[in-house]
Amino acid sequence: MRKIDVTPIVVDPFNTDFQQRWNWTTLGKSLLNAAENHAKARGFGMMELNGNHYTWVLARLTIEMVNMPMVYTKLNVSTWIESIYSLFTNRNFSITAADGTVYGYARSVWAMIDYETRQPAQLEQMEGQAFEPYLFPEQPCPIEKAGRVRPLSDDNYVCSLDTRYSDIDMNSHVNSIKYVEHMMDLFPMEAYQNGRNLRRLEIAYMAESYYGDRLSLFRRQVDEDTFEVEIRKDYEGPDTKGKTCVRALLKFG
Amino acid sequence: MRKIDVTPIVVDPFNTDFQQRWNWTTLGKSLLNAAENHAKARGFGMMELNGNHYTWVLARLTIEMVNMPMVYTKLNVSTWIESIYSLFTNRNFSITAADGTVYGYARSVWAMIDYETRQPAQLEQMEGQAFEPYLFPEQPCPIEKAGRVRPLSDDNYVCSLDTRYSDIDMNSHVNSIKYVEHMMDLFPMEAYQNGRNLRRLEIAYMAESYYGDRLSLFRRQVDEDTFEVEIRKDYEGPDTKGKTCVRALLKFG
Numbered sequence: 001m002r003k004i005d006v007t008p009i010v011v012d013p014f015n016t017d018f019q020q021r022w023n024w025t026t027l028g029k030s031l032l033n034a035a036e037n038h039a040k041a042r043g044f045g046m047m048e049l050n051g052n053h054y055t056w057v058l059a060r061l062t063i064e065m066v067n068m069p070m071v072y073t074k075l076n077v078s079t080w081i082e083s084i085y086s087l088f089t090n091r092n093f094s095i096t097a098a099d100g101t102v103y104g105y106a107r108s109v110w111a112m113i114d115y116e117t118r119q120p121a122q123l124e125q126m127e128g129q130a131f132e133p134y135l136f137p138e139q140p141c142p143i144e145k146a147g148r149v150r151p152l153s154d155d156n157y158v159c160s161l162d163t164r165y166s167d168i169d170m171n172s173h174v175n176s177i178k179y180v181e182h183m184m185d186l187f188p189m190e191a192y193q194n195g196r197n198l199r200r201l202e203i204a205y206m207a208e209s210y211y212g213d214r215l216s217l218f219r220r221q222v223d224e225d226t227f228e229v230e231i232r233k234d235y236e237g238p239d240t241k242g243k244t245c246v247r248a249l250l251k252f253g
Numbered sequence: 254m255r256k257i258d259v260t261p262i263v264v265d266p267f268n269t270d271f272q273q274r275w276n277w278t279t280l281g282k283s284l285l286n287a288a289e290n291h292a293k294a295r296g297f298g299m300m301e302l303n304g305n306h307y308t309w310v311l312a313r314l315t316i317e318m319v320n321m322p323m324v325y326t327k328l329n330v331s332t333w334i335e336s337i338y339s340l341f342t343n344r345n346f347s348i349t350a351a352d353g354t355v356y357g358y359a360r361s362v363w364a365m366i367d368y369e370t371r372q373p374a375q376l377e378q379m380e381g382q383a384f385e386p387y388l389f390p391e392q393p394c395p396i397e398k399a400g401r402v403r404p405l406s407d408d409n410y411v412c413s414l415d416t417r418y419s420d421i422d423m424n425s426h427v428n429s430i431k432y433v434e435h436m437m438d439l440f441p442m443e444a445y446q447n448g449r450n451l452r453r454l455e456i457a458y459m460a461e462s463y464y465g466d467r468l469s470l471f472r473r474q475v476d477e478d479t480f481e482v483e484i485r486k487d488y489e490g491p492d493t494k495g496k497t498c499v500r501a502l503l504k505f506g
Binding site: 189 | 265266267268269270271272273276278282285286289290298299300324325417418419421422423425428430434437438440442444445464465
């Protein structure tokens with residue numbers, strides 16, 4: 001079996017934003033679906049791991065788009081494993097047109113956790129799992145790795161929301177991409193008009209949140225186009241700071 | 254060209270709910286995408302109409318699922334035009350497995366409106382449009398047509414939300430399926446547990462809403478499994494009743 005999977009995807013009209021560009025929700029879910037399908041075809045998808053009481057959880061995701069494809073564009077979403085080390089695996093992605101035009105790249109870091117205890121497994125010592133034949137470090141992913149996003153302060157509080165049915169995915173926690181949707185909704189329409197869009201996203205997943213949790217969103221502007229966002233659960237003001245679920249950097253342009 | 258289009262779709266893992274069933278958001282958008290792709294291939298898609306200053310808007314949507322397909326199921330989403338009359342066209346859908354097993358059916362009613370004035374066009378008199386060769390009334394769609402949903406009262410008020418970037422689609426209004434997502438989020442997790450799910454949805458789209466509108470949701474229980482939901486904009490309590498955007502019937506089971 002090849003090391004890389006290439007999934008053809010068309011930018012369908014109702015998967016676009018108001019500017020007829022592919023929306024980030026569909027983009028993000030397409031990456032996660034490609035990752036899971038790649039793992040499944042090689043014997044270490046979530047369903048196979050669930051039989052062994054493990055599942056994959058996303059620890060970090062970085063997406064950088066040179067250009068956002070327009071409605072009806074025919075895309076190839078490619079994914080491969082860059083490396084495996086200790087508790088984590090690095091998986092990369094490219095989003096290109098059928099003719100090879102690059103739209104963007106993505107990097108992700110995953111941990112395999114015990115479904116019950118939510119504790120991570122030592123990937124290099126997983127019995128019966130053969131990741132090595134699929135390692136593909138030589139395949140280029142020419143975007144910078146994510147930096148560290150600083151913690152945000154109570155002064156940066158914007159709003160809170162209660163998680164609901166549509167936030168939850170097959171892992172029974174708030175879906176990784178739903179956090180992105182909630183973060184993007186912090187910005188006014190002007191951030192997405194006149195050719196402007198989210199260009200680069202770095203997100204670190206630090207703790208899971210579940211159905212019924214109240215999420216509080218914090219935002220700090222770094223420069224004209226760059227914002228840091230943090231999402232905490234159980235935040236009730238300066239006295240009860242809650243637990244940080246995700247921390248992210250968003251660059252517009 | 255055939256009268257019917259059949260689109261193969263796989264239930265991808267991150268397009269499911271917490272029970273690993275295809276989620277209604279993806280189901281609904283798959284129907285709209287199939288509809289638009291069918292129309293486009295025959296010369297009357299939104300992009301072609303936009304050139305002529307018209308676009309399609311959904312007036313009614315009824316979806317009834319015998320069974321909700323599980324993750325990795327290979328589906329065929331089929332769509333065809335049942336009829337065209339005066340200001341509306343009836344378009345139907347089936348959702349089946351590759352082996353023919355029926356998962357569900359859907360009925361929809363669309364109007365073609367002027368992009369600027371938002372007024373509907375007389376479909377039978379549209380110059381240069383040839384719908385007739387594609388009419389397919391003999392193809393069965395064995396689910397009941399939608400009934401009338403009664404107006405809800407102020408006593409049925411549940412909550413309000415402000416529409417944001419992720420609510421808006423290429424028609425620059427709140428997406429038809431996002432209303433469904435907001436309605437489904439009115440119900441607690443128990444409505445979707447122990448094999449229970451939304452089984453039948455009837456929704457009437459009565460007025461458009463836009464970015465920044467405040468939507469207010471009303472819900473009334475009809476019987477153990479049946480609920481009526483209404484969404485209004487500009488509702489500020491009994492004195493300012495606002496404008497009804499959608500009215501829906503949801504049957505669980």
